[in-house]
Amino acid sequence: MKKFTLASSAINKDYQLSFFDEIGSTNSEALKAAKIGAKGKHWFVSDNQISGRGRMGREWFSSKGNLAASLLLTTDLSPKTCSTLGFVAGVAAYRAIEQSRVGSKILLKWPNDILADGAKILGIMLESQLLPNNNQAIVIGFGVNIVDAPKDMPYATSCLFDIGSSYDAKDFFNSLSNHWLEIYQIWNNGNGIKKVLEIWKKNAAGIGQEIHISNHGKTISGIFKDIDENGRLVVKTNIGKIEYISAGDVHFGSATSKRSYNGKA
Numbered sequence: 672m673k674k675f676t677l678a679s680s681a682i683n684k685d686y687q688l689s690f691f692d693e694i695g696s697t698n699s700e701a702l703k704a705a706k707i708g709a710k711g712k713h714w715f716v717s718d719n720q721i722s723g724r725g726r727m728g729r730e731w732f733s734s735k736g737n738l739a740a741s742l743l744l745t746t747d748l749s750p751k752t753c754s755t756l757g758f759v760a761g762v763a764a765y766r767a768i769e770q771s772r773v774g775s776k777i778l779l780k781w782p783n784d785i786l787a788d789g790a791k792i793l794g795i796m797l798e799s800q801l802l803p804n805n806n807q808a809i810v811i812g813f814g815v816n817i818v819d820a821p822k823d824m825p826y827a828t829s830c831l832f833d834i835g836s837s838y839d840a841k842d843f844f845n846s847l848s849n850h851w852l853e854i855y856q857i858w859n860n861g862n863g864i865k866k867v868l869e870i871w872k873k874n875a876a877g878i879g880q881e882i883h884i885s886n887h888g889k890t891i892s893g894i895f896k897d898i899d900e901n902g903r904l905v906v907k908t909n910i911g912k913i914e915y916i917s918a919g920d921v922h923f924g925s926a927t928s929k930r931s932y933n934g935k936a
Contacts, residue, residue, distance in 0.1 A: 688716065718736055719736075720739035738815040740812070745806055750807065751901065757902065759854045761871060764850070766850040780875075791826055813847065818832050881924055882906060884919040
């Protein structure tokens with residue numbers, strides 16, 4: 672039986688791997704490991720996650736055969752710098768999908784999704800924890816729809832199988848672990864974030880388009896102008912004001928935005 676394996680490039684850089692036949696949440700497992708002294712550069716993966724978590728406390732639905740992968744890093748870098756790792760993750764996952772798929776348009780959606788022909792195929796979540804030595808444990812979680820996509824969601828969903836990919840969860844993880852290392856080295860402790868953001872923006876959904884961002888019951892509407900050096904969304908509102916947004920649910924165009932007003936995102 673095929674097993675989860677790290678790319679040779681990751682092995683050469685001393686990345687570690689723990690894989691599980693079934694797990695509640697790979698992010699939770701990584702955070703638990705950090706509490707008991709696990710070192711950084713450690714992947715926790717499964718193709719059968721049963722209690723996944725998404726952003727803002729939401730449940731992440733994952734069928735058996737899909738990929739849940741969480742990377743634990745330990746660092747003394749600032750929280751502000753570490754927050755930009757979401758863009759490293761996004762570009763790495765984008766490249767893994769591009770390598771694996773056929774015939775679909777793949778785009779990055781701020782802040783942490785990847786779309787295939789406009790449907791969500793992958794989500795990313797960052798979590799952090801302060802360690803006793805005052806360093807931080809950073810966990811970057813990837814939820815990838817490989818063989819199935821959740822139904823009855825308030826947005827379109829897809830999976831690698833739907834877009835013609837022959838990759839299973841193990842193939843995709845091996846590719847992801849290689850592309851992560853590639854983009855993480857460009858990031859270079861935050862010194863290369865400008866280059867990472869340039870790559871991200873070249874493959875982003877919605878720049879120059881009408882956009883609506885909802886967060887805690889408030890909605891901001893305008894034109895998606897840019898991503899700034901800190902990874903914030905730059906929006907020119909309908910009254911001409913420039914807003915810098917750090918978090919929220921994004922909807923493009925007038926039709927899709929309507930769901931943001933009733934809290935469904």
